[in-house]
Amino acid sequence: MKKTLLLTTGIVTLLASCQFKGNDKYDADSIDSNAFEAIEEASLVKNITALSSDEFLGRKPFTKGDTLTVNYIENEFKSLALSPGNGDSYFQEVPMVSIKSTPNESKLTFSGKSSTFSINYLDDYVIGSKRLQEDIAVEDSELVFVGFGIVAPEFEWNDYKDLDVKGKTVVAMVSDPGKYNNNLFKADTMTYYGRWTYKFEEAARQGAAGVILIHDTDAASYAWNVVRSGWTGPQLNLESQTDQTKTTEFEGWITAQTTDKLFALAGKSTSLIDKAKKPGFKAIPLDVKVSVNLTNEIIKSSSNNVIATLKGSKRPEEVIIYTAHWDHLGVGEAVDGDSIYNGAIDNAAGISALFEIAKAFKAAKVQPERSIAFLAVTSEEEGLLGSSYYTEHPIYPLAKTVANLNMDAFSPLGETSDVSIVGIGQTEIEDYVERSATKLGRAVKGESNPSSGGFFRSDHFNFVKVGVPGLFMGSGTELLSTDTVTNKIRKEALVGRYHSVHDEVDENWNFAGIIADIRLFFDIGYTMSMEKTFPNFKPKSEFKEISDNRLSK
Numbered sequence: 001m002k003k004t005l006l007l008t009t010g011i012v013t014l015l016a017s018c019q020f021k022g023n024d025k026y027d028a029d030s031i032d033s034n035a036f037e038a039i040e041e042a043s044l045v046k047n048i049t050a051l052s053s054d055e056f057l058g059r060k061p062f063t064k065g066d067t068l069t070v071n072y073i074e075n076e077f078k079s080l081a082l083s084p085g086n087g088d089s090y091f092q093e094v095p096m097v098s099i100k101s102t103p104n105e106s107k108l109t110f111s112g113k114s115s116t117f118s119i120n121y122l123d124d125y126v127i128g129s130k131r132l133q134e135d136i137a138v139e140d141s142e143l144v145f146v147g148f149g150i151v152a153p154e155f156e157w158n159d160y161k162d163l164d165v166k167g168k169t170v171v172a173m174v175s176d177p178g179k180y181n182n183n184l185f186k187a188d189t190m191t192y193y194g195r196w197t198y199k200f201e202e203a204a205r206q207g208a209a210g211v212i213l214i215h216d217t218d219a220a221s222y223a224w225n226v227v228r229s230g231w232t233g234p235q236l237n238l239e240s241q242t243d244q245t246k247t248t249e250f251e252g253w254i255t256a257q258t259t260d261k262l263f264a265l266a267g268k269s270t271s272l273i274d275k276a277k278k279p280g281f282k283a284i285p286l287d288v289k290v291s292v293n294l295t296n297e298i299i300k301s302s303s304n305n306v307i308a309t310l311k312g313s314k315r316p317e318e319v320i321i322y323t324a325h326w327d328h329l330g331v332g333e334a335v336d337g338d339s340i341y342n343g344a345i346d347n348a349a350g351i352s353a354l355f356e357i358a359k360a361f362k363a364a365k366v367q368p369e370r371s372i373a374f375l376a377v378t379s380e381e382e383g384l385l386g387s388s389y390y391t392e393h394p395i396y397p398l399a400k401t402v403a404n405l406n407m408d409a410f411s412p413l414g415e416t417s418d419v420s421i422v423g424i425g426q427t428e429i430e431d432y433v434e435r436s437a438t439k440l441g442r443a444v445k446g447e448s449n450p451s452s453g454g455f456f457r458s459d460h461f462n463f464v465k466v467g468v469p470g471l472f473m474g475s476g477t478e479l480l481s482t483d484t485v486t487n488k489i490r491k492e493a494l495v496g497r498y499h500s501v502h503d504e505v506d507e508n509w510n511f512a513g514i515i516a517d518i519r520l521f522f523d524i525g526y527t528m529s530m531e532k533t534f535p536n537f538k539p540k541s542e543f544k545e546i547s548d549n550r551l552s553k
């Protein structure tokens with residue numbers, strides 16, 4: 001008797017709670033506790049640890065680590081009961097080419113009028129080619145110093161003015177003039193003209209044979225080892241980016257010391273670099289020649305984006321896309337006996353965050369009215385290729401794509417009282433960030449280093465380029481903990497890990513701040529999923545026009 005009664009009561013309670021669930025009202029000013037509690041540290045750490053383990057071999061596209069990773073993500077999406085995001089598949093195939101360029105001789109020789117000097121591969125220079133040609137042979141190409149190598153009519157700047165660089169090799173500086181003069185460009189906020197990818201694209205448009213970029217740790221915002229490891233081994237590309245209108249015969253970088261020697265060989269002062277930062281600079285032939293001979297090993301293959309969706313309850317055709325790149329650098333040069341670039345923070349953390357956010361949406365008392373897509377993209381590290389392919393071949397129409405919320409790396413230093421938007425001032429998504437951050441007691445700030453061009457350096461930028469507002473947000477800098485000893489230990493446990501073999505889970509890392517950031521990311525997307533309006537770019541954004549065109553389609 002008693003047992004039956006209990007059982008009956010149990011069922012009644014269950015039914016009642018179901019009904020109550022249906023009556024729950026969405027409230028934009030409060031937090032959905034069910035959803036927030038679904039975002040858990042244990043599962044987050046479990047997934048980060050698994051995806052960044054040596055077994056996954058640094059998650060390089062085209063390798064065994066690729067297969068393991070995309071299968072892991074698909075399984076996780078399935079076990080979270082998310083629908084396949086691409087018809088009945090969780091995969092979007094991304095056709096690519098892998099090119100491994102090797103210099104035929106490890107020394108590269110510059111010949112001046114009366115003398116020559118040679119530099120060593122990797123220590124002094126890196127080089128490669130994106131052309132679908134097995135042999136690259138550029139003989140005695142003349143070097144021209146083109147300053148920043150920028151053509152920007154809206155800023156009245158043209159480093160290629162009256163210049164013919166066909167068959168020549170341009171030597172260019174990274175960053176843009178605003179970095180050195182607040183009255184130029186967008187002051188210390190880097191424009192796309194400052195990105196090294198832009199320098200290569202522009203040189204190809206100008207018909208140059210090759211490009212050599214001058215590395216400068218401050219202007220590039222990363223040290224030589226990052227260039228060196230990034231340019232070692234096979235490089236991936238979308239096939240559409242390999243023809244001669246898109247890329248010169250070779251592309252490379254030289255160190256700052258090499259640059260000094262090069263200018264000395266040319267009989268020029270390095271003060272030319274300072275002149276190039278000022279308006280009115282004219283490109284200068286260096287009277288130096290270089291020959292570049294490379295062998296390209298070309299493999300055509302494909303990798304995959306992995307995508308899942310949660311259908312919106314009222315406006316399912318409108319979609320908010322969360323992205324995180326699943327790839328990392330793979331296996332490279334051994335450092336202290338370790339050759340696997342595990343990529344725990346970059347970006348096993350972002351992929352694991354996708355899973356937690358999916359759990360939160362599933363657990364929300366009121367289901368999202370718009371659809372939510374979870375897109376794990378391939379080949380970010382090789383130049384944002386997976387997201388570039390997605391935006392060239394969107395599964396959900398761009399006109400109905402509300403926003404892209406991108407997660408690329410999180411800080412394991414602990415909770416912060418602030419949150420930082422990379423490329424602040426670009427989109428109205430910032431209003432959502434403000435609203436959600438306020439709810440959670442956090443202040444919104446711009447990035448600490450706007451001159452690093454972070455806004456152009458992760459997958460949301462491909463959405464931005466086609467007019468979909470994208471958010472790239474990171475932890476702030478104001479740690480809540482006043483325990484200076486622990487804070488110091490945590491900071492030290494992070495130094496030098498970016499793009500190194502040491503980006504692996506560390507016992508000194510703290511995940512509370514990452515959980516807080518993921519909850520913020522969830523709340524922003526959740527709030528947006530209940531709205532009927534589309535966030536746009538801000539009036540001064542260079543992408544507003546293209547976005548308006550997208551919405552009017």
Ligand SMILES: [Zn+2]
Nearest residue numbers: 346347408409
């Ligand atoms: Zn990353």
